[in-house]
Amino acid sequence: MNTNINVNETMQLIKELVSIPSPSGNTKRVIDFCEQYLANSKIEMKRNRKGGLLITVPGENDQQHRMLTAHVDTLGAMVKEIKANGRLKLSMIGGYRWNSVEGEYCEIETESGKVYTGTILMKQTSVHVYKDAGDAKRNEDNIEVRIDELTNSEEETRKLGINVGDFVSFDPRVQITKSGYIKSRHLDDKASTAILLRLIKQISEEGIKLPYTTHFLISNNEEIGYGGNSNISPETVEYLAVDMGALGDGQASDEYTVSICAKDSSGPYHLGLRKHLVNLAKQHNIDYKVDIYPYYGSDASAAIRSGHDIVHGLVGPGIEASHAFERTHETSLMNTEKLLYAYVLSPITTI
Known part of the structure; x- marks a missing residue:
């Protein structure tokens, strides 16, 4: 799998994103930044009425769609x-x-x-x-x-x-260490936002043809519960939130692997999609952990609560000390990027 991942560029993009203030309700400046980052890519972009950024990449199959989200709003x-x-x-x-x-x-x-x-x-x-x-x-x-x-x-x-x-x-107090860590406030969820932005840019610049029309939503109200619950096309089959893996006592996730969520406070995520993600990780030698987050919700769970008939999943880098002084390692970012690249090129197997 040739993903052309440059994790140093991802970390620099995260540094730029966390340095832009964007508490939920006041996110226009950071959404402007995301739009400008993709401005030279020949892709369809639009703002939804809530101020989020919706990007659509046409695929070979336009009857079945995918959607991936990351949120750029913060505490x-x-x-x-x-x-x-x-x-x-x-x-x-x-x-x-x-x-x-x-x-x-x-x-x-x-x-x-x-x-x-x-x-x-x-x-x-x-x-x-x-x-x-x-x-x-x-x-x-x-x-x-x-x-x-x-x-x-x-x-x-x-x-x-x-x-x-x-x-x-x-103040995010962002630092990138020589040992490969990035520590900052608001890695939830600007780390995953950076990963999605770089994936979209790579798809555009390399002319990668996706098997399914795929929508990417940079949502801006996740921290208050409703960031990714709208603008989901009726053709959407799979909806994958790209957020963080929560670390702590009793958790399987760590700062070095991609976390695949089995269940959070909203209940279990779709078993078929979870199995598909695990199989992709195994197939491509991607280090991963399956975990349960007891006090957690995502854009995917918000979409399910809104009544959308979709298959939903959740993955992301492992983030230490969530909602406080957060940290992750470049290997977790890299494993997350690899899994997402493999996922958007994979067949839908959940229906």
Whole structure:
């Protein structure tokens, strides 16, 4: 299998993607980037009404379609309240824990597009002042944003143009190590987005003829539950979400293989498609792990919940410390790329 994979280029693309703020609800800039990345490819692209990017590659069989998705929206926050001391109270976007963003640098984007920097802190941070600095509950009442501007009151903060509903994004702190790791916030799911973008570009540039018309959706609302639940053509037979493998105690996934999901919180994924993916991995000597993610949902499960009559599956690189300070290895990215390349060229065997 000649996939022409250059994992260094994939990692550099991931670095670019995670460096573009894109919390769910404010993703136009990163979708623009994805569209521009594919601009010279002779492929059909359009935006859906939710702002996602839909790419279609015609195949030899136009009666049966495939769809692959990755999501480019991330965790983030909104300004919930401007406090009397000029600092900001936050409302979460997506499912994370407050302790995972404590001490993080952030950006506040106003309605006019002006951006301010700040730091997310406990109001009881100073151990020299607060006896309960270590014990105080990490929640939305105690977490606040210290803005890097001269402001000590609600009035002064409002004069900056900051208001309730402004988006707050987290510093990704992206690094690529000499040992082959990439660590950053938002590898969920910008790692898989980069993999799909590079696959689409390769198909276009090398003139690869796919066996089935294949749609690729860069979705932008997955973290809030409905990113990939629409724009699914009635001809679509198989729907594959490309997201992350979750790592931790009791999990089979790791940072070096491609994860193939058997079940998550939505229930089992399609057995026939899972078997097909496993067989492809075996056939092409791709390192993989089959796993179950107990507190997880994907664009594929959202599509099933929306009533689409499709075969659904989920694969992705193994991501350590999901929804916090994430990390994966180049070998996991490479194995995921190899599996997806083999998949889009394989026959549909699930019907």
